[in-house]
Amino acid sequence: MLYEELMMDSGMLTKFKLFKRITQINQSDISITQLSEELSLNYQQTFIIVNEINNDLVKVISSHPSILKKAGKIDSTKLLVTIDEYRYFLLKKSVPFQFILYFLNYDSPNIDDFCQRYYVSRSTVSRKMLPLKKHVKQYNLRFTYTEANLSGDERAVRVALFDTLWLGTRGTAWPFKSVAREDAERLAGAFSEYFPLSRTYLGAKELTYFAAIFLCRTRKKIYVCYDDKYDFLMMDNPYYDFERLNKELGPIQALPAKYSKGESSFIFFLAHYAPFYTLDDDPSLFQTLQDFSARPNPVYELVQEFLDYAKINIFKKEPDVLNKPIIIGNLLNITFAFFVLRQPFPNLQKLVELPRKKKKAGELLEARIQTFFDEKAKEKEYKFIYTIKKPLVNAFKSVLLPAYDKPKHSEHLNVGIAFEHNFLLVRRIYQFLNDLGFVDSAPYQEELNEQYDLVISSSLLPRKKYPELPLYFWDLSYDEEELADLYRTLQQLFEKKNIINE
Incomplete structure (x- = not known):
């Protein structure tokens, strides 16, 4: 299930999808009728939602111009609010997102206090949390309400919290009221050498979010325990510095030795919990291999x-x-x-x-x-x-x-070439098809019509004789742009041919 489907109710999700589609089209005269047809809504519904979006934009940016035009048109070129900003704007009104931010940021969180703060009933909370509850259950996690929390293996809890908050903001906002951004950045920086994430633009921001969640949980005295299954990797290995955490936290926030070991090991585990490596020369990759x-x-x-x-x-x-x-x-x-975990665990992908x-x-x-x-x-x-x-x-x-x-492990396309019989005319098209790696091409033969996925022809005569023949007309005086169109057609046919119909 996609993130937005877990976090938004049906009305909010429809609004988000409509906004997303408007940003994708990026035209000055989008028809509301066109949008309603694409999203299977009636015109009146679409018109009302577009007006709501137009009003929302001013709440995000007070000087935002209207995107509405006369005659049922929209000008999306005037959009100043990004898809990430609008998603976060909507999520701040989403019960599941509010609930997670609540128990992370407040002391002694409980369901009654949450309901009072956000003007919702317990039954509404329970109903709107259902998709997310079902999602985390597959990782043996569950939401609790008497003491508001997400419980289970704390390692999986923290990864699930990261997934939720990162995908909700994409780094455009700081949702951690109880943790200063500077504290999280300092902690992330202290351990950055262990993480390939730290060497990419968004990865460094993700690491800061992990650090913020770490601080949120440990300050509430919710700790990760050391796991003996780490021993072969971390025990007596000077690369994993178990003293670094308390040095970084300082004497006032330093953790007792028992918890410091568990939390340090969790940081090192995080450096290995996903297939992070994307760069050939990453020092942490070679350290891992060693x-x-x-x-x-x-x-x-x-x-x-x-x-x-x-x-x-x-x-x-x-x-x-x-x-x-x-x-x-x-x-x-x-x-x-x-x-280590021996169970499914949260997966951003x-x-x-x-x-x-x-x-x-x-x-x-x-x-x-x-x-x-x-x-x-x-x-x-x-x-x-x-x-x-x-x-x-x-x-x-x-x-x-x-x-x-x-291409080596897929069914190739069988393509017939119906060109004038001249090597100089056909050599380039054969070379082009051969370079693709997923096309088998040969001169067109009428008796093989049933076997062709496509016939590329410089004449429409084959289609006149065989109207059902999958024919692609090819003008011999083609340019590079037409090669690109042919490639798209072939790629789509190849994908279709190799899809498994279940």
Whole structure:
């Protein structure tokens, strides 16, 4: 389920979708009729919502000009409010978002106080929290109301809180009333070397949000415990500095040794809980490869066994792809997180990506990864895989799919070329199609009509004779722009041909 669907009620969600569509079109004369048809609303509904949006814009920016025009038109070129700003504006009125901010920012939070502050009934809170409650339940988390909170494995709680607050603001606002931004930035900076996030623009902002949530929770004396499953990575490893946290917090805010160890280990765990590596020269990537390989441990051994298997059964023609440090490092991080938590845990990707139709290349890759983990789960040391096999397979697939040569593992397009019989005329189109990697092309033959996905022809004669023939007219005096149009057509046909109809 997408983030906005979890956090917004139906009316708010419709308004957000309409605003998003207006920003996407970016024209000075958008028809309200067109919008109503696209979003399956009647004209009157759309007109009312557009007027509400127009009024909202002034609440976000007091000098915002009207986007409404005469004759049922909208001028979206006048928009000054971004999609992120408008999302946050709406979420500040959303009960689930309000509730999370409430128990993070206030002392002794409870449901009665929340209802009084936000003028809602307990039944309304319960009803509007249902989608989010169902979502976090899959991570063994639950909302509590007598003492307002999100409870469960505190590591998963904090990641879930980060996902909620980051996606709600995208860094455009500071939603932490109980934590000064400077405090969070200082803490994030003290541990930035451990995090690949710190080396990218938005990643550095994300890390500050993690730090703010860390401070919100520890100041309420809600702590993370040390996990013995970290031992092989962190014990007696000078890279993981367990003294740094209290030095940074200072003598007044320093944590007792018991809690300092657990919280420090959580910070180091966070550096490995997701496939963060995107840069080949990232120092933390090479540190990860070194640390995981330094001592015998089930995480490194499992990843190495998988890579050996994949080189033979998945990447047989291109095994060197699996020697790339980025791939190994990301697989180590994924495996480490599942090895430690042994349950599904919050995933930012699931909240922002639309469910995609399965494609044959991805299905084949997934099946082969599944076969490996089915066998490993039978071994005593890896029994924990049973409970997290599906998300583990999906995570491995996500890392490997970009490296998996799609055209080699997909059904190619069968394309016929009906051009004048002259090498100088056809050589460029054949070269273009060959370079795509997913097209098999040959001179057009009438007896093969049923087999063609597309016929590219410099004449419309084949269509006159065979009206159902999928024909793409190609003027021999084409330019580069027409090549781009042809590419889009071929790409769409290729995607359609390789989608699995369930």
